[in-house]
Amino acid sequence: MPDKLSPKPAVLELQSVDKSFGPIDVLHDISLKVQAGEVLCLLGDNGAGKSTLIKTLAGVYQPTRGKILMDGVETRLAGPRDASNRGIATVHQFGGTFPLMSIGRSFFVGVEPTKGWGPFKVFDRKKANEVAVKAVQDFGITRITDGERLVGGLSGGERQSLAIARAVYFGARVLILDEPTAALGVKQAAHVLRIVNEAKRRGLAVVFITHQVMHAMAVGDHFAVLIRGAIAADFRKGERTREEITDLMAGGETMSTLEASIEGYMATHDGHAPPAA
Amino acid sequence: MELIKAFLRRPAAASILSLIGVLAFYVVFGGVDLFKLAKAASWVNFAANLGIVAIPVGLLMIAGEMDISIGAMIPAGSITTAILSGYYGLPMWVGMAGALALGVLVGTVNGLLTVRTTVPSLIVTLGTLVGMQGIVLAAAVLLTGNASVTLAAPDWAKFVFGQLIGGSHQVIILWWLGLAAIFAFVLHKTRYGNWIFALGGDKVSARNAGIPTERLTITLFILSATAASFVGMCQAIQFNSAQVSGGMGYIFNAICCVVVGGVILTGGFGSVIGIFMGTITFAVVAQGIYFTQIDRNWSNLIIGAMLLIAVAMNESFRKLALSQVRRTAKKEA
């Protein structure tokens, strides 16, 4: 359902996106909007196409059909580097950080600050450490004070926080979080959720993939359910009750009803997905 | 079509295709007489000696580990047998037991170090390789004063381990066939075999499923070290002498046989038939060149090319197999 509440174009939007790998169709007719300052929770079972969708949003895959728009302008993401240059940052479940590296080095991987000139450009370790520590402390993680510490010595929540702080520092406008709290305990998950809210407060658009109902409800403004590569439900916070959402995510009756209706529609409509409820 | 696809999914597929490819190459470019090749013993002898070692090395790789100490265990086995039964004149069975016991000992050390420490098995067995080289040479020189030791084995030993059938084929070939059959049975038909695949697929899950992973790993290391010293023992009996050197070539050759045979380096996949066929393919490449008009100095080049092509084929077939599974799952969904 098109969102008539915000007049500004969505930061990132997919319009009728299909993705196929040869004869295998993974995504059907995906239309999604991600707004600045909002969290979109992406729910779905394994095999529903979540990871393909994330990779399409992140520029790893190009859509087979359909459009990607940024700020209302049609865009083509040439690859992950292009996507990240445009401000789309992805944080993976296991941090995607380098456990045996120091915080400073890990923070600046690929874009290391240098001093010196010509062929003798040296990695500016001091600056990297200072900036990395400051960035993560600005997000409220005050326990990290030494940029020389190895990333592997941080807790899971701290590593996620580091990755998010890094994305924000490098000017991300869209933050895609792939199951960030799945491997964390209660306290650490709370840390990460606080940071997600902070990122939201700073005006980022967040795509949050999760299985955890409580976490989704703690941060989500907008929910989309992915079934068999199609958006089965798309609603804002408050439009569905907590029980209905839990039921959906738990794959209960609502889920199987939706599944059946989708399959029925697809069978009679040439494989096209029904418009999202 | 389905039959072909099913064939390609088997780990042995690439090795069989490689064998056909190599034979075709030798026939077309080398003018090989296939009949003569089939009757020849040189490559079969080569295959048997290498094959007995390759199978347990392959099992270890399926389980996710590596053993390069076999390069020192082969001469260790032959020297031990020769020193005990040749130099010191002890009864033959003492020499044999000694060689095998040494294999068990070294295998246990390899296994214990691998499971009890965080040291990767490649490094552990590199350490035992170097260590055993020193021990074998030191023992030979200190005890006998020579780097090679002679042995005159009694008739029964020669009959079982060292004779030439038909004057050309070493009896170790029969040992190879027998051991291959046993290993194939264990790996593919018993639960122990399943344990090996599980261990290589995901060690933690295997342990959680109740599989005694530590004992299994140590057993596999014992098998490979003992197999290597067994081959050394047979060689000492066959040739009436033992040398301290000569095992290093087996390391990369065995890895080649295993990998051509469809075993994945990261573990969890492979078959004994594949390793068997890989060994035959390797032997045909390495020895078959003598039956061609191609200059034998190019043999290593052909081995290298064959290895890369076979492994590339393995990778493609495996991807085919995995995508097949996904496609069938989607269809059934």
Next chain:
Amino acid sequence: MTVLTTHKGGFGRLARRPEAGSFLGMIVVYIFFAALGGQNFVGSPGWSSWLNMAAEIGTIALPVGLLMIAGFLDISVGAVLPASSLTVAIISGHFELPLYLGVAGGLAVGLLVGFVNGFLVTRTTIPSLILTIGTMFGVMGLTLGLTILIAGSTGVFIVPDTLSHAIFGAALGGMFQIGIFWWLGFVALIYGMLHLSPWGNWVFALGGDKESARNAGIPTRALTIQLYMLSGFAAAFVGVTQVITFGSAQVAAGSSFIFNAIMCVVIGGVTLTGGAGSVIGIVFGTITFAIVNQGIFFSGLDPNFGSIIIGALLLTAVLSNDTFRAMALRYSARK
């Protein structure tokens, strides 16, 4: 306000560095052999013998170590060495072209093999261990085949001019080979590349997590090819110095070469799984290996015990390295 601490934790800091373990090992081993070997070992004969060995194996150990940090193996170095020696010998000895052409040819062979290795590793899913075993066989075969084809024998001779001999093959005081200075030069260069430049950070990233590295925009394919060309070049360089020093080249390749290089690297604290290691550590590991290898001859012990000591040393080194690394990680967590 940002609270930034810079720990001048002195000794504690040093102990947690990855090189600490290999430094300790080196000292222990030196003291052991100094005690056994007496005057000769502690004096020039001893120093020159292990420094010479360290220079030879060390030049190759450096890029092999870089590759391991990046998560790859290169087994083919053992075959590239004789290949480059023979290339020099055939071009300048057999065909009697000027020596600089021969040297260029030898180095080019190393670069070419490195390129092929890197290209195949990045374009196929074949693991680097298997792939470089394949290229090892290939290079061995090509070397033997071409040498016999062109020169008709397995050994080729050259007579290097005095300048080349001075650059590559001289021996100061008759004992210290000039290769030592080349090695130290390489050490400084590789140190700068790995620890000071952004490129080095990319190498650690590649070994730490290839996917994340690629997503961070690092050109992982080009980087891998560069690393393999570096190891090919280093092996070729050693081959060139050898042929100029000894005036001849042989076909025989040693598979023990790569194992020795791996040992130096691993004793020096580089993890087999990649993502961690240091040039200083590799240097310490190389020296440790060389001291044991050569020191045994000064000690009066049976030389075969050297192998046993190296084997035990390897295992001890890896275990202690793991301990030091765990300490480093634990320290971080304690805060």
